[in-house]
Amino acid sequence: MPRFNPITDIPDLTGRVAIVTGANSGLGYQTAQQLANHGVKLYLTTRSEAKALDTIRRLEEANPALRDSDRLQYLVVDFSLVKNAKAAAEEFLRRESRLDILVNNAGMSVGDFTITSEGLSLVFAADHVSPFVFTIGLLPLLEATAKQPGTDVRIVTISSIAHFNIKRAKFDSIEDFRDDYSSGGKVNGTTANMARYGQAKLANILFAKELQRRLDAAGVPIISISLHPGAVVTEGFENAIQKLGFSFLWPLLSWLLLMGTLQGTLTQLFAATSPEVRKDADRFKGQYLIPYGKVAPARQMSDLAKNPELPGQLWQMTEKVVADILGKGTV
Template sequence: MKKSVLGFVIDQWTVVPPVETADLSGKTVLVVGANVGIGLEASKHFARMRPARLIIACRNEAKGKVALVEIERETKYNGCELWIVDLANFASVTAFADKFEREGGDLHILVMNAGIVQPDYQLTTDGWESVLQVNHLATSLLSLLLIPRLIAAGKMSSTPSRIVIVSSGFHYWITPAEEVKASSKPLGMLSSQEWCIPEHMQSRYHESKLLNVLFVRALTDRLQSVTPLSVVAVNPGFCHSQLLRVWSEGTFSFFKIALAIKKRLLAWTAEQGSRQLIFAAVGGRDNEETMKGGYVSLGRIEEVADFVLSDEGHKMQDTIWKETIDILTSVSDKIGQIVRDYLVVPDSSIN
């Protein structure tokens, strides 16, 4: 599928479907990136469904506590917990996963919503370009580390568990550079200072959202069909949120004015965007096979970008998967064991 600018405008002017609901009694839900915007609004919707536990994972404890109070005040739900994790620090992610192994129990729904936009080249303490680490590597790391808990919950439940990874419609508008597609280690190239010139950094967020789609499809390709776990990518749409605050702050610029106009004319509220996350988490239960590896937008499964479906897209998907696993295996010795115990070598692509 191709998505034109006109198609984007039409989507943004489309009436957003009402929020999906489900009975979450006895279930545990974890939302990563939940203190503001669509993550906070999604957490409120989950709270209204009364899960046994709702864990909101935030980077900033003070902001997380404010979100916790807001969720409890608006929903009258008192089962919400605040946990701290920083995706810009691999040690924080592995510590979070270790804590969940000790204290979290089974996990039925994982929503990976945390993400950043960073126009300038910045390295994390782990030595990776920050957007690449937060939006792809650390998101993939935590998702993989929590797979044992998700599968255990799925086996005990009448419905498969879900991993929801927040992507974006921007993945339609990015095709990796020829040098990146040809590289045996594209992530290393994308993270290098030599590659991250200002021109390339303009598309970094778009690239990270494409990586999210590739990861969802690659992981689904490696889960046995009988595994009680579905992995879903979701497009929340263009929303009012703090994601683009780095562009909104600072001195006067024509880009800042254009962004403000674009928001005024096209942006959904954060609550409207959060409905897409909820559908990806609890919707489509009447056709679970369609949800597996699917891409949710406007409350339904949509076809992904033509590049993703192409032969070169699938080749890059496999290359990115291998490099991601190699990188994350060096971060946590649990990754290799999880891959061996829960995943298989794929024998076909996702159509």
């Protein structure tokens, strides 16, 4: 199959509405740009209004046709807190009557262990729990859109090959949502930092899979996909390399091994827009994709990602954690 080319292969998306979270830089920005250039009404999320306005300015400078079109909108949301994700979803529901594409791109990379004010591991909150809350909050509108004739609704969740970094995982207690994965007492050592990130990226795969199972059971024709975009030159990746103490390797890595950000968006843009995905929906539903737009073979998924019990377990415990946070403010 020829490689998907977002510039020429994304169909006309005029009349559709999309959200790209974490859209001010890196893969999020490139994804937002391509969707907007192909006609969607785009909502981008950033952590501040200043970042949102700057992102819109850059998108309009790159494509003057977007100026004064009313097709670039924004939501300010910091996904480190669950309450913020819920509020952002509610704000969107007040403003729009349809949603065709949701790209869960926002998240944190590798970093030191922190417990949020809501009682969760920061990376797990930002990369899984808040995107879960945001998606579930938007699900009634996504489902209503999917029931309209001629629609093609998709939910794309960005995961990573880093899900291989974790060798143990269970999601049957609240403590699993703030596990520091300390190794030999080194809470912020490289192994622990990578394991926490891997736990969050594993959760992305499991969430997308369980979401698809539930959608199918309800007869809702939405496609849910998770994916690894590839090793991409982004600010987040560079920051992760620096935090792990390997900043001296960055020039070599970025030159020899990593793909540019537009190239890095191919798989998520394919998942979000390619007619092939809808045409062969049974092959893509609930799957974990790898570059470029391929369903990952079993060998490229960890045993944990293939565990049939974990998706439901994660979903149920996430619901409990979220209910506690929204009810009491913390867990």
